[in-house]
Amino acid sequence: MRNQFYSLLILLVPEVILSLVAMCALFVGFNPNLDKRCPCKNFSVMLSVIGSVLALGSIFFIQYILKIESNTLIELHGIQVNASILGVKMGIIILTIFSLMLTREDPLYINKAEYSCILLFSTIGLMLLVSSSNLLVAFIALELAALSMYLMTSLKKDDPVAAEASLKYFMFGGMSSAFLLFGFSLIYGMTGSIKFSEINTSLATQPMDALLVIAFVMIVVGLGFKLTVAPFHLWAPDTYEGASLPSAAFIASVSKIACFFITGMIFLNALAPTSMEWGIPSVIQKGDEIIKPLPGWKPILAIVAVISMIYGNLTALAQKSVRRLLAYSAVAHAGYILVGITAIEALGLAPIIYYTLFYALATIGAFGVTSIILNNRGNDDIESFVGLGQKMPVVTLSLIIFFLSLAGIPPLAGFFGKFYLFLGALKVSEISFPLLYLVIIGFATSVISLYYYLKILKAAYNKTSEENVDDLFVREPYFTTRLVLILGAVLILLGGCFPQFFINLFL
Amino acid sequence: MLGWNIYLSFLGILILLFLPRENKTAPRWIALIVSLLGLILTAVICISVGIFKHEDPAQMVILSDHSWIPALRIRYTLGMDGITLVMCLLTGIAAVSGVLFSWNVTYRSRDFFIFFMLLIGSVYGVFLSLDIFLFFVFYELVVIPKYFLIAIWGSTNKEYGAMKLTLYSFAGSALALIAVIAVYVQSGCSTFNMLELREASFSKDFQFWAFPMCCLGFGVLAGLWPCHTWAPTGHVAAPTAASMLLAGVIMKLGAYGILRIAVPFFPEGVAEWKLFFSILAVIGIVYGALVAITQKDFKFVIGYSSVSHMGFVILGLVLANEVAWNGAVLQMFSHGIIAGLLFAVVGRMVYERTHTRDLTQLHRMRLMNVIPFAVVIFILSGAASMGMPGFSGFWAELQVMLGCWNVYPLLTLFIGLGLIFGVVYTLRAINLAFLGKEKTSSSVSLKESVLPISLPEKIGAVFLITISFVVGIYPNVLLAFIAPAVQSMM
Secondary structure (H helix, E strand, C coil): CHHHHHHHHHHCHHHHHHHHHHHHHHHHHHCHHHHHHCCCCCHHHHHHHHHHHHHHHHHHHHHHHCCCCCCCEEEECCEEEEHHHHHHHHHHHHHHHHHHHHHHHCCCCCCHHHHHHHHHHHHHHHHHHHCECEHHHHHHHHHHHHHHHHHHHCCCCCCHHHHHHHHHHHHHHHHHHHHHHHHHHHHHHHHCCCEHHHHHHHHHCCCECHHHHHHHHHHHHHHHHHCCCCCCCCHHHHHHHHCCHHHHHHHHHHHHHHHHHHHHHHHHHHCCCCCCCECCCCCEEECCEEECCCCCCHHHHHHHHHHHHHHHHHHHHCCCEHHHHHHHHHHHHHHHHHHHHHCHHHHCCHHHHHHHHHHHHHHHHHHHHHHHHHHHHCCCEHHHHCCHHHHCHHHHHHHHHHHHHHHCCCCCHHHHHHHHHHHHHHHCCCCCCCCHHHHHHHHHHHHHHHHHHHHHHHHHHCCCCCCCHHHHCCCCCCHHHHHHHHHHHHHHHHHHHCHHHHHHHHC | CCCHHHHHHHHHHHHHHCCCCCCCCHHHHHHHHHHHHHHHHHHHHHHHHHCCCCCCCCCCEEEEEEEEEHHHCEEEEEEECHHHHHHHHHHHHHHHHHHHHCCCCCCCHHHHHHHHHHHHHHHHHHHHECEHHHHHHHHHHCHHHHHHHHHHHCCCCHHHHHHHHHHHHHHHHHHHHHHHHHHHHHHCCCCCEHHHHHHCCCCHHHHHHHHHHHHHHHHHHHCCCCCCCHHHHHHHHCCHHHHHHHHHHHHHHHHHHHHHHHHHHCHHHHHHHHHHHHHHHHHHHHHHHHHHHCCCEHHHHHHHHHHHHHHHHHHHHHHCCHHHHHHHHHHHHHHHHHHHHHHHHHHHHHHHHHCCCEHHHHHCCCHHHHCHHHHHHHHHHHHHHHCCCCCHHHHHHHHHHHHHHHHCHHHHHHHHHHHHHHHHHHHHHHHHHHCCCCCCCHHHHHHHHCCCCCHHHHHHHHHHHHHHHHHHHCCHHHHHHHHHHHHHHC
16 A cells, blocks of 8 residues: 555656645745845746756656556556656646746736746646546546636736636636536446546447436536637636736646646547447447447537637637637637547547647747737737837747647648648548548638738738837847747747657657 | 759748848849759759650659658658659749849848748749648648738738738648548558559549549639639739749649649549539630730739639649640640749839839830830730740640640630630730820830839840740750650559
């Protein structure tokens, strides 16, 4: 028993390190003198960055100690670890560091210690979520992350917009958690287990029935909220706009990686073997032949994906504020990723991980540039981007890379990601292409998305009609912000040119 | 060696990126040198293949082949045969003349040439890639520089034109990409290599829906009626060099996609849809010419004439017989040269001096007295565009019509009608733009105020018209490369 807990500790070293660092950051916050005496102004943020780097290192340590290769899976007390889970955790930590580095761009936030502590707690929740192997751990981890994110939204305490955003986020979030829990409990009632693998074996012999459909719908509603899938996305535009910019960047990117990963995990490992035909078990034996009908949750996910792709892209067209636009484009991207999840048995989790990681990277970069605009111009309208190219060419170049990657232009990572996802969707059945319509809608709507991304890029690249750009952009971005933007742009370029390297990391 | 065309262009971009922004003259020299090097390289290879027979133009020669994304068996494969060589030659010529005709770009000239070189490099990439994924990487990479070139440096309604063009071509390539992914999945041989996929056989049902998808997708960029509407607005909005490239090479990319992917992959699909696409192409020929007759804007005349001429290319390709294909490939080359020249005269020589493209206004200026060089060049290239014997267009269109006559004699009659309309709009444009009557005394002052035709313009114009003339007198220069390659693809 003692030995088991020791192994569990080793599996969770990164989370343990992060919790300790979060406590320390909070402690710094309790002692204002400590922060003042320190030569560095943002002591708690620095501390959190260092802690995150340590946690990142500890992942390599785990990989080395446990000799994790592509097909090893270690499972213990509801926590599982394999190569792709560790890869996703790495991505989460790197993006957490990025969003910590963006913190300085936000002049409004009050208590840095509070902020970095809550952000780290949220990261811990997301990391636990990624490595959970049963429904209960997944739910608790999701709640830890979600509660922290509600708090992060409301950190601008005297701002009514932030309060509204946070309240909206919290109300919708609480409701969706209830749906999710209800769905999980139905699954538990039908299979008698909360472990993914046991649910899988138990569902394989069960016929499709009404209760199972209800469970699927509840789970899709509950997770769909976290994934900003239409029609459960209503919180996203307000939260993206109301929350302080680094918090919004975190919510828009890091939380998406973990939530998409666990959604894929639940559907692939736990719910995959259910049949679409009413009353027929998933594996039918006809003589020697074994027939596997398509899983029953496919139509539900497909409907939601179609709504998201169309609604998200069309609504984004009408947005003026770039943050709201990013929120609606998040809805659209969630639709693309759901196409990949619908087709998850064809290529596994790899396309989804690849797509979400680079989507998150591009989003965090886009938020970084938006924060520069917001600080200089006071709003984030598309027209406010005019003149950016004149004043900050490097920032503009990275902005071009982020948005073109989101639009899916080669040779950036977004193109290969989309290609990989849709390839999986067509691979589901090689003769009849049952998901062809999803791919067609996906590509058609990504054409729409190019329109609004190009509109921003055009504005950023244009010269201003006014004489002096220096008056428009008074505040130079901080060094850390520049670093995040350049690193992000380089990573996206590398991810598009050498995708195999990144695929190897997650498989 | 030919792969160096791509790398040279990207190298040029790297050099330009490190130039200071204020430098106005260095970018154009660098762009000229880089594109000239590419042209010389292609010409040397053409000579070594054509005269010294180092390679057989019928064979697809693999230039480089590296593993790229092993998970999906995507490889970085470049290859060339006779058709590729001709297309690369066209790109080189268009690039050099494009730089020459944008010699006067001073507004953000560094950025202009960066986008220009990016465009050229990607176009070379499309023509050279043998792996379909790589093909699409380059094909969609073309979209972005095109957008910025038009939206920043363009004229008349530039944002609308640029956005329309970009969305159309992105949508077209997405459509073709879906068909191609389906091909990859269904072939079962898990390769993206064009040559290997060409060998795979697909079921008739699959071909029946995949061919029109692919053909329509590529057809958008080739100006296939009724998806052509981006072409006139895009051409008109674009700056001179961009519209030269747009008509000269970028419209050819779509045709090249049909040639390398749509037709060879789906022989049965072609058989089913041949008549449908032939009719669309012929409508394009006649409609483009008819609409060109009624235009008031000089550049719109050329824009619609492009649609009309590209109709020949598409027609030749979907007919899928040897004569028609020879004609189609030759027409791709010939139209690339002639349309480039026409746009250069209208956009650079006339518009930038008179600041109007309105034919009725030009009529009052009697430009014949003002810029006689431009008039001579325009009349020569107009004759070439009409399909006058002695210029390259004649042989190309003749072969396409011969190929069509064997299959659909009735359609050929309509093409003849299109040719007559072609003569009408060209003569009308020449008459209105250059041979007008002086209504006011403005011509005198115009003659003094207008800058004379500069040396780069003269070099570029003479260069292009000479090529069209040489090919027109002795078409075998190019057909020696095209015919064997076409024969081996059939």
